[in-house]
Amino acid sequence: MLSLEKGVRLPVRLSERRYALSIFGACAFLLIIITLAAKKSTGFQWILSGLTVGSIYALIAMGFSVIFSSTRVINFAQGEFSMLGGMLMYTFNNYAGIPAPYSFILSVLIVTIIGASFERLIIHPLKKPGVITVVLITIGLSIFFRAVAKWIWGTDTLAIRPFSGEKPFRIFGASLVPQSLWIFGFTLFAVILMFIFFNRSLVGKGMRAAAENPEAASLIGVSPSTTSLVAWTIAAALGASAGIIIAPIKFVSFDVGVMLGLKGFASAILGGLGYAPGAVLGGLSLGVVETIIAGVFPSGYKDAVAFLVLIVVLLLRPQGILGRQERLE
Amino acid sequence: MLRVEKVSTFYGNIQALRDVTIRARRGRITTIIGANGAGKTTLLRTISGLTPARHGLVLFEDKDITSLPPDRIVRMGISQVPQGRQIFSELTVEDNLKLGAYIRRFRKRSDIMRDKEFIYELFPILYQRRKQIAGTLSGGEQQMLAIARAMMSRPKLLLLDEPSMGLAPKVIQSIFKTLFDLHEQGLTILIVEQDAKIALEASDYGYVMRMGKIALEGSAKELLENEEVKRIYLG
């Protein structure tokens, strides 16, 4: 079938790699100059705001990475998990008046169940579907989720209450809303949890084994079907949490999943798809770059940054900045 | 213990096995020899469920396993050391071993610890390298790790696909010695080799494969003395 399934060997020679890295280095340098040239407090503000959205991108990017490394599928419905998370949070917290912590847990749980059921009910019954088939199904799914959300919640932009207060702190002349601290804290928590799962637990190690060599993994008893289910469950939980914790800052509407998904995807590509630490780095860098660009240029260009980054990375260093080349075995 | 009955296996439209019938008896070593492309790997893949048979039956301990998925087949007690070792090169030696016991993850930890110690006694070099990333091992060490990993599932039947491939004669000797030790302790072994003298000498029964078919079979002694086998396979 498609060569994607076995992993593609990406022919990047060392000189090209050095070339790519130096271009990324130059960009980073330029951004630092811009940041320093701006008023000190403004530069610091950009970084704080950038890391805030960047954390969200990182969480979504990890979702892409987990599913990609386990099943070689790009889940184009990843952003919709975030949208659904935000919408459910709005319903439980603002509408039904359930306290925020319970609403959060409830919303993540429901989206996780939706993600897991989708894997079990739609992908699992297809016997050995091609990668492209599943990717197309995820695109269909994202359209479906948006339509349902539009039908239930309408097209309004909904505001969610911050988890604790709205009064910004001042740090070195920059301001930081308390919600940002929640975001940093939760992202750190999620990254640590992922690390423990994939490096300490046998099931997590089995998933890494399956990512490296699915057949050898099945020969020791790692079932591809379980791996796929666990990957979708994790990705849905990560996506939902990301959508909920960002909602008090960015609001939520039926179509936020598109942009969040694409940004998360760009971050995952930037960090090297399939390599979780790369996804985190990719997300944070994209968040910061985007915020600085928005500070310097008219804000309309902000969203274009993600796609520019995406194109440049795919052209110069398709395995991502940190990512390793896929081996064809 | 294992019976493969008139099995035909295909890759798409290409037929790789034609009516193959073999047996592996409990407590014995059975060897299959054949040139490159004869279908040896396909046969082991069919037994393990990686490329299930289109026609025919695979029976293990009288249970039909023909269309079970690979993870179920390992659980039933058949473990394979695949061609080219296929260790998890990005994980440590120790993690590779722990993953070998994946199907026993709900068992007592102490059982698995004991098996790990047993394996480390069998392959002391793996103990020295236990913290190393498996991809950094030499070819011989990787083959030992592949066997060790397969043994961690406590199989009743061990399938080996060309364990001597690409290794120096001394290393091959040492690996086979370990296999014979395991056999002494009651393990049933089905081994596939191109260069099969050492395997045949320890076997009771052997098969010769050619172009997806069993071309010849007999006691190991008969095969070792067969003129054609001598000429083509024992060089």
Ligand SMILES: Nc1ncnc2c1ncn2[C@@H]1O[C@H](COP(=O)(O)OP(=O)(O)O)[C@@H](O)[C@H]1O
């Ligand atoms: N993945 C595959 N797709 C198509 N044909 C294959 C594949 N693997 C093996 N074959 C074919 O099946 C036949 C048997 O191969 P194999 O079982 O690997 O032989 P052996 O292990 O004895 O060298 C060969 O003709 C080979 O070309």
Ligand SMILES: [Mg+2]
């Ligand atoms: Mg072979």
